[in-house]
Amino acid sequence: MAEELKGKVMTTDAGRPVGDNQNSLTLGPRGPVVFEDFLLFEKMAHFNRERVPERVVHAKGSAAYGTFTVTNPDMAKYTTAKLFDKVGKQTPTFLRFSTVGGEKGSADTERDPRGFALKFYTEEGNWDMVGNNTPVFFIRDPLKFSDFIHTQKRDPATNLKSPTMMWDFWSLSPESLHQVTILFSDRGTPDGYRHMNGYSSHTFSLINAKGELFYCKWHFKTKQGIKNFTREEADNMKSVDMDYSQRDLFNAIEKGDFPKWRVQVQIMPEADAATYHINPFDLTKVWPHSDYPVIEVGELELNRNPENYFAEVEQAAFDPKNVAPGMGFSPDKMLQGRLISYPDAHRYRIGVNYNLLPVNEPKCPYSTYNRDGSMRFNANGGSTPNYEPNSFGGPTQHPKYVERPTSYSTSTVGRFSHREHDSDYYTQPGNLFRLMSPDAQERLVGNIGSSLSQVEQRIQDLQINHFYKCDPKYGEGVAKAIGRKIEDIVKKEELVSA
Numbered sequence: 357m358a359e360e361l362k363g364k365v366m367t368t369d370a371g372r373p374v375g376d377n378q379n380s381l382t383l384g385p386r387g388p389v390v391f392e393d394f395l396l397f398e399k400m401a402h403f404n405r406e407r408v409p410e411r412v413v414h415a416k417g418s419a420a421y422g423t424f425t426v427t428n429p430d431m432a433k434y435t436t437a438k439l440f441d442k443v444g445k446q447t448p449t450f451l452r453f454s455t456v457g458g459e460k461g462s463a464d465t466e467r468d469p470r471g472f473a474l475k476f477y478t479e480e481g482n483w484d485m486v487g488n489n490t491p492v493f494f495i496r497d498p499l500k501f502s503d504f505i506h507t508q509k510r511d512p513a514t515n516l517k518s519p520t521m522m523w524d525f526w527s528l529s530p531e532s533l534h535q536v537t538i539l540f541s542d543r544g545t546p547d548g549y550r551h552m553n554g555y556s557s558h559t560f561s562l563i564n565a566k567g568e569l570f571y572c573k574w575h576f577k578t579k580q581g582i583k584n585f586t587r588e589e590a591d592n593m594k595s596v597d598m599d600y601s602q603r604d605l606f607n608a609i610e611k612g613d614f615p616k617w618r619v620q621v622q623i624m625p626e627a628d629a630a631t632y633h634i635n636p637f638d639l640t641k642v643w644p645h646s647d648y649p650v651i652e653v654g655e656l657e658l659n660r661n662p663e664n665y666f667a668e669v670e671q672a673a674f675d676p677k678n679v680a681p682g683m684g685f686s687p688d689k690m691l692q693g694r695l696i697s698y699p700d701a702h703r704y705r706i707g708v709n710y711n712l713l714p715v716n717e718p719k720c721p722y723s724t725y726n727r728d729g730s731m732r733f734n735a736n737g738g739s740t741p742n743y744e745p746n747s748f749g750g751p752t753q754h755p756k757y758v759e760r761p762t763s764y765s766t767s768t769v770g771r772f773s774h775r776e777h778d779s780d781y782y783t784q785p786g787n788l789f790r791l792m793s794p795d796a797q798e799r800l801v802g803n804i805g806s807s808l809s810q811v812e813q814r815i816q817d818l819q820i821n822h823f824y825k826c827d828p829k830y831g832e833g834v835a836k837a838i839g840r841k842i843e844d845i846v847k848k849e850e851l852v853s854a
């Protein structure tokens with residue numbers, strides 16, 4: 357192409373300059389179209405493949421780049437992770453918010469947990485914190501994940517969302533009560549993404565230079581203040597602006613009103629885990645603040661919008677397995693399930709080389725021996741060896757980075773019942789109910805009522821019995837909200853407040 361036309365003339369994907377992008381190649385002005393219209397077929401073929409499969413969960417999302425700044429001078433007590441090594445140190449981040457159950461075109465203000473997936477591009481590899489805006493989850497064994505998610509999706513016959521599926525599953529899975537209580541509270545319909553907290557929910561670990569391990573839970577507290585919609589406001593917003601949260605986040609950042617979160621951590625010394633009265637690895641439970649207060653770590657600010665939604669947000673991939681040296685996992689079964697499941701989902705959705713996509717690529721140097729695979733769009737290691745050990749100076753392991761060994765007290769492999777192990781489904785959701793103001797309790801039972809009223813009585817009965825065990829006022833409130841009497845639902849000998 358003539359030098360003066362470079363960058364100005366449209367080309368095909370292979371670089372051939374295009375002379376006419378308005379008219380197909382046809383036999384005469386009335387057609388038909390001929391097969392040799394490479395431009396038409398290239399455009400149509402590419403268009404037909406424009407969508408990658410949407411995420412099975414967290415399909416609708418919004419994201420922004422930001423900065424994490426350390427404020428705590430003492431993090432070395434807990435971890436050797438370099439991103440915390442001095443006050444004022446900054447690490448670039450990327451944070452993707454999302455709803456969970458809805459499809460890519462669904463409304464932002466649905467009652468749903470919100471994803472809070474955060475990537476720290478640290479100098480020793482990416483650290484991905486794949487959290488939610490809730491500190492707990494509906495289930496505690498990953499074997500139940502697909503069952504649970506099916507209840508949040510569409511009915512196989514009607515293709516409609518189904519309160520029956522949801523309440524049927526929840527009523528038969530009482531470990532869900534804690535998360536159900538949060539979901540139907542005011543926090544189930546946050547006013548956009550800037551006004552909600554994020555939580556790691558899972559228990560992770562930190563390891564210091566002496567090799568001491570601390571279990572930890574991460575908290576990201578909004579500096580904008582918690583703000584929620586009522587059920588009516590959230591429902592109304594679906595018809596006013598389906599993309600409310602996307603617009604709110606994008607516009608705030610665009611005008612320089614950068615949202616911020618306080619980054620905090622709860623720390624549990626390794627030895628406490630064996631004797632703590634709550635299973636610290638149970639994703640349906642929190643660690644009460646009075647037992648493990650939050651420690652300030654730093655501040656997270658979002659300050660740059662993506663330039664291209666598909667390239668940066670749709671192709672973003674977060675892996676809970678990505679932790680930096682000085683960090684580790686925990687026996688939390690749900691976390692263990694996600695360590696395998698997330699990268700597997702990315703390989704299916706955007707391909708085996710998803711880590712090479714610019715939004716996912718580490719910003720530090722990296723040298724792996726993984727090669728080839730579909731869409732290998734970098735130099736693929738060039739002529740350097742693709743095996744290790746090799747005698748040509750290729751990168752090698754370093755003992756400094758061996759994971760700390762973990763000991764487990766049991767040596768029996770089996771399918772242990774999580775129900776037999778812990779059937780206290782009620783204390784923590786009850787505590788949450790009791791800390792709500794009377795008007796927040798009123799909204800909670802009203803929100804539950806508007807959904808539970810649509811299902812069969814036998815499912816209502818089972819679920820209201822669970823609420824009653826959390827707190828009699830909770831059960832009574834829900835019964836009243838659906839126009840029923842608690843005496844007709846809870847057995848006489850179990851009624852404490854009749």
Ligand code: NDP
Binds near residue numbers: 644
């Ligand atoms: P605290 O009184 O110390 O903590 C209560 C916490 O409840 C607050 O700090 C706030 O969390 C959170 N909260 C308030 N309203 C709601 C709501 N509608 N939905 C969800 N969370 C809300 O008591 P505990 O630490 O003993 O916890 C009591 C209950 O609070 C727990 O059973 C749990 O349900 C809930 N909670 C506890 C958290 C924890 O890590 N301990 C975290 C979040 C909730 P925040 O400060 O994070 O905004």
